[in-house]
Amino acid sequence: LEFCQKLPKIELHAHLNGSLSPETLTVLNTPIEDIKTYQLLTKLDCIEDQLNLAFTLFKIAHNATNMIESTYLATKHVIEEFHKDNVIYLELRTTPRAEPQMTKRDYVNTIIKAIREQNLITVKLLLSINRGHCLKESEETLNLILEMHELYPDIIKGVDLSGNPNVGIFSEAMFIKARKSGLKITLHCAEVLNNEEVKQMLEFKPDRIGHGTFIHPTYGGSTENWKLCSDLRIPLECCLTSNVLCNTVQSYKEHHMCEWVENNLPFNINTDDKGVFSTTLTKEYFYAAHHLNLSKESLYNCSCIAIDSSFASEEEKLKLKTYLKEWKDKHL
Numbered sequence: 082l083e084f085c086q087k088l089p090k091i092e093l094h095a096h097l098n099g100s101l102s103p104e105t106l107t108v109l110n111t112p113i114e115d116i117k118t119y120q121l122l123t124k125l126d127c128i129e130d131q132l133n134l135a136f137t138l139f140k141i142a143h144n145a146t147n148m149i150e151s152t153y154l155a156t157k158h159v160i161e162e163f164h165k166d167n168v169i170y171l172e173l174r175t176t177p178r179a180e181p182q183m184t185k186r187d188y189v190n191t192i193i194k195a196i197r198e199q200n201l202i203t204v205k206l207l208l209s210i211n212r213g214h215c216l217k218e219s220e221e222t223l224n225l226i227l228e229m230h231e232l233y234p235d236i237i238k239g240v241d242l243s244g245n246p247n248v249g250i251f252s253e254a255m256f257i258k259a260r261k262s263g264l265k266i267t268l269h270c271a272e273v274l275n276n277e278e279v280k281q282m283l284e285f286k287p288d289r290i291g292h293g294t295f296i297h298p299t300y301g302g303s304t305e306n307w308k309l310c311s312d313l314r315i316p317l318e319c320c321l322t323s324n325v326l327c328n329t330v331q332s333y334k335e336h337h338m339c340e341w342v343e344n345n346l347p348f349n350i351n352t353d354d355k356g357v358f359s360t361t362l363t364k365e366y367f368y369a370a371h372h373l374n375l376s377k378e379s380l381y382n383c384s385c386i387a388i389d390s391s392f393a394s395e396e397e398k399l400k401l402k403t404y405l406k407e408w409k410d411k412h413l
């Protein structure tokens with residue numbers, strides 16, 4: 082665990098509102114009962130609909146960040162906590178959200194302000210399209226994303242498709258448009274068994290995919306999809322605890338990440354929602370080492386490969402790699 086703490090880490094899959102710790106929720110004046118409910122998933126033994134339950138819990142975080150001030154504070158705290166966990170590069174993602182006292186534009190501007198006003202670590206922003214929203218709302222969100230990307234091309238780096246995987250569809254046209262504007266694309270893919278959608282997503286060739294649970298045939302995926310996925314070598318964003326607690330994988334040991342390890346395919350280790358799942362990136366690295374037999378060297382390589390898969394500029398990647406290399410020379 083100590084090694085995992087000390088290792089400089091790269092976080093590529095963290096949802097802002099799922100990352101609020103109980104301490105941050107307290108600062109944001111969230112009622113104590115809500116904070117306890119927010120952490121419910123870590124206390125439950127397998128019940129069937131755990132993935133859907135996770136989605137109802139995000140409402141608590143959303144209530145806590147429904148104003149400009151609280152959104153600012155939440156972002157600041159989340160970045161500070163990742164920094165304390167020795168994360169040196171963070172890609173934070175969030176869904177632009179309108180509230181009675183805050184427009185979607187205010188929301189995104191506030192997060193950008195919080196990112197720019199800190200100098201602890203390099204932080205990039207990915208903006209999410211919620212697959213549960215109707216096409217009209219998603220298109221509005223996309224137009225805002227494209228506008229904001231023109232204003233802050235160094236911070237807004239990509240578009241993500243997330244939200245409850247049991248609802249909505251993957252609308253390829255929107256992501257083609259985003260890609261044409263120079264944004265990178267990451268898609269939550271195969272969180273539930275849906276071979277047809279997975280095929281459509283893989284054929285689009287996203288820059289990264291999130292979770293990827295039901296792609297390999299062992300987990301019900303089609304041979305064709307697994308071949309496509311491994312031929313394309315699209316980096317996988319792994320979120321071990323999230324998948325175990327949402328009950329989409331049976332245990333850490335049986336996590337589909339082992340297929341990526343065995344086949345030497347690119348993957349990175351992430352927290353997903355460190356608040357909802359009571360985790361840290363240090364813990365996720367530790368679980369990977371412990372349950373999937375990754376050596377210290379492999380964990381270090383994992384950080385390096387994550388840099389390659391990140392949406393940072395080439396110059397930023399080089400800086401991060403130099404930093405890691407210097408760390409390795411001293412500690413490994």
Ligand code: 5GP
Nearest residue numbers: 096097098099139175176243244245246269
């Ligand atoms: P936000 O976008 O509000 O900052 O973060 C919370 C939102 O991220 C949730 O409402 C949900 O749309 C999305 N999200 C968080 N975790 C997951 C996950 O594991 N899978 C998917 N598909 N979406 C998620």
